[in-house]
Structure formats: structure tokens, C-alpha cells
Amino acid sequence: MTLTELRYIVAVARERHFGRAAEACFVSQPTLSVAIKKLEEELDVKIFERGATEVSVTPLGEDIVRQAQSVIEQAGAIKEIAKRGKDPLAGALRLGIIYTIGPYLLPELVKAVIDRYPQMPLMLQENFTVKLLEMLRVGELDCAIMAEPFPDTGLAIAPLYDEPFVIAAPTTHPFASRDRISAQELKNETMLLLGTGHCFRDQVLEVCPEFARFSSDAEGIRKSFEGSSLETIKHMVASGMGVTVVPALSVPKEPQPHLRFVPFEEPVPTRRVVLAWRRTFTRYEAIAALRNAVYDCQLGSVTRLS
Structure with a gap:
């Protein structure tokens, strides 16, 4: 599990679309899709339901996305703490x-x-x-x-x-x-x-x-x-x-x-x-x-x- 994969699932949950999420993350859609599939396999859970026109988040996926956002924030906080030491x-x-x-x-x-x-x-x-x-x-x-x-x-x-x-x-x-x-x-x-x-x-x-x-x-x-x-x-x-x-x-x-x-x-x-x-x-x-x-x-x- 990586911070990049967590950023990908947060983006998909926000956009409800793999293509738009990939654009927001500045990666190709296959790269994002493969990373999310790898994370789902690692966790052995389904985070997203793939529909014909829209992607929805599963109930368990909602909890995972929320925790992923918290982890991303905390990782960003480390950089902020370092900055605060200077200004x-x-x-x-x-x-x-x-x-x-x-x-x-x-x-x-x-x-x-x-x-x-x-x-x-x-x-x-x-x-x-x-x-x-x-x-x-x-x-x-x-x-x-x-x-x-x-x-x-x-x-x-x-x-x-x-x-x-x-x-x-x-x-x-x-x-x-x-x-x-x-x-x-x-x-x-x-x-x-x-x-x-x-x-x-x-x-x-x-x-x-x-x-x-x-x-x-x-x-x-x-x-x-x-x-x-x-x-x-x-x-x-x-x-x-x-x-x-x-x-x-x-x-x-x-x-x-x-x-x-x-x-x-x-x-x-x-x-x-x-x-x-x-x-x-x-x-x-x-x-x-x-x-x-x-x-x-x-x-x-x-x-x-x-």
C-alpha cells in the first residue's frame, strides 16, 4: 500500500469516474486502474462498484476512502511541520x-x-x-x-x-x-x-x-x-x-x-x-x-x- 494508491482512490471517490480521476492525478487511466485493482486485491475488498456511466463507492469503501484521506493529510502534515520550523x-x-x-x-x-x-x-x-x-x-x-x-x-x-x-x-x-x-x-x-x-x-x-x-x-x-x-x-x-x-x-x-x-x-x-x-x-x-x-x-x- 502506497500514498500514491491512496491518492488514487480518494480521487476516484471524488470524481466518480476513472478517467477524470486519472486526469486530476496527472496519470493515464490504465495506470490508475491497475493501481486501484492492486490495492483492492491486497486488501481483499471491493472499494468501488464499476457501472456503465458512473463509479460508486461501496459502503466499506467509504470507510477506506475516509481513512485514506486522513492518512494523506497526516503525511502532508509532516511537511507542514517542517515548514513551520522555518516560517x-x-x-x-x-x-x-x-x-x-x-x-x-x-x-x-x-x-x-x-x-x-x-x-x-x-x-x-x-x-x-x-x-x-x-x-x-x-x-x-x-x-x-x-x-x-x-x-x-x-x-x-x-x-x-x-x-x-x-x-x-x-x-x-x-x-x-x-x-x-x-x-x-x-x-x-x-x-x-x-x-x-x-x-x-x-x-x-x-x-x-x-x-x-x-x-x-x-x-x-x-x-x-x-x-x-x-x-x-x-x-x-x-x-x-x-x-x-x-x-x-x-x-x-x-x-x-x-x-x-x-x-x-x-x-x-x-x-x-x-x-x-x-x-x-x-x-x-x-x-x-x-x-x-x-x-x-x-x-x-x-x-x-x-
Whole structure:
């Protein structure tokens, strides 16, 4: 049994395809297939079920793949320990971030990291929460910035900040002249929402549960529209298609010609943004450095947490 063989089975479990796994490992498919067959024969177990179009992991294989990932991480930790003796922050940090945080935090965060920790470049991955959690689990990411709640996966978590929600309306809408708006008033509006998969969509539906049913009937076509990004939805709002709810960091610093952002009345809905990482991740100094860099960012509309 070798680390290379363990990396191969982790890749196949992730890709569910021998060809894609071989590409990810930079080897030919026959080389990967032969190595996995050799490992299965050595262990005298079947790790994968080979189907016509997809590869699945057997129940016992799931346990083996999970242990293989742990072994690979521990082997990598030996190199990290050696690096930490020279410079604890040396080397890239693989950071995941959800779509509704990335565009608004990263410009400040990347600058702060470059200024304070030039020896620790950030390798960035934007994605949905569920995908980032999976990438953390299999070791493709070192840490991720996400919004709670998300499934308990045994990750270590450090709170970063609480971010209030804000209502976005076209300047021609009656809301545009208001100082504050209650969540109850939104139930009579045409609401623009992010598409399925975005955790911020679910958080908005907690504030405005009346819109949860609109995606499944004809009335929903008139009452609720979906967009692929917050910026797309803002353009739809500006054109007069309806109103939406956005996180405070997404509000532009300069006034917008066709958009008005109005705070909620108390109690103001918020989301908690956290930094998450595997408990087995050994670069504790890098995690602390990233948190300090977030705290260095000019985030005037949020409440920082220690």
C-alpha cells in the first residue's frame, strides 16, 4: 500500500469516474486502474462498484476512502511541520468562500493578506456552501468563509462578523423614500431571489417565508423571480422588476442612480459569517493570520466578533 494508491482512490471517490480521476492525478487511466485493482486485491475488498456511466463507492469503501484521506493529510502534515520550523506562514493557503460573500470581502481581504503576509498567497475558490464543505472534507481546501447555519461536519469554526440585511428597491418605488422598512411589508411585493443552492436565498426566505411557495405555482411567476448572482438581481431591481434583500457588504459605497438601499426596522435580520477549517489542519498560525486580515478590512456595516 502506497500514498500514491491512496491518492488514487480518494480521487476516484471524488470524481466518480476513472478517467477524470486519472486526469486530476496527472496519470493515464490504465495506470490508475491497475493501481486501484492492486490495492483492492491486497486488501481483499471491493472499494468501488464499476457501472456503465458512473463509479460508486461501496459502503466499506467509504470507510477506506475516509481513512485514506486522513492518512494523506497526516503525511502532508509532516511537511507542514517542517515548514513551520522555518516560517509558519510560508506557503499558499487554499481558501473557499461562498458566492454572496466573495465579491464584497475579497478585494479588501486579498489586499490585507498581501500587505501583512506576502509569503502566504491565497488560492481562492468561490462556490456553494455544500460544495465548499465537501472540498474541506476531502482536503481540497484548507479553510472556508461561509455563513451559518450549515450542517455539523465536525469542523473547527471561528466567528468573524454579523452582517445585517438591507432592502434594495428601485428609486421609483415607495420604499425609496422610507428610512426603515419592516419585514412584514415585503410580503406584498414582487421579490427577486437568488436561485436554489445559494444559502443566502434560504436566509432571505426565513425573513420572508411567504415567498417560499412561489417557485412551484403560476402565481410564483408573477410574484417571485430568480437570479444567478446578487449583482444580476440588483440590475433587475434597478430596472423596476421588484425588490430584494441583500447583505450589507454588497451595498455600494457610492449612491446608485436607480437603486435605493433601505435598512430593516428592528429586529434587523442578520447572518453570521464564520471561518471554518478541518480540526486536523496543522497551520494554526495561518488560520490566525487570515482572521487578523479579515479584522483589518474596512467593514463598517458589520459587527466584528472575537
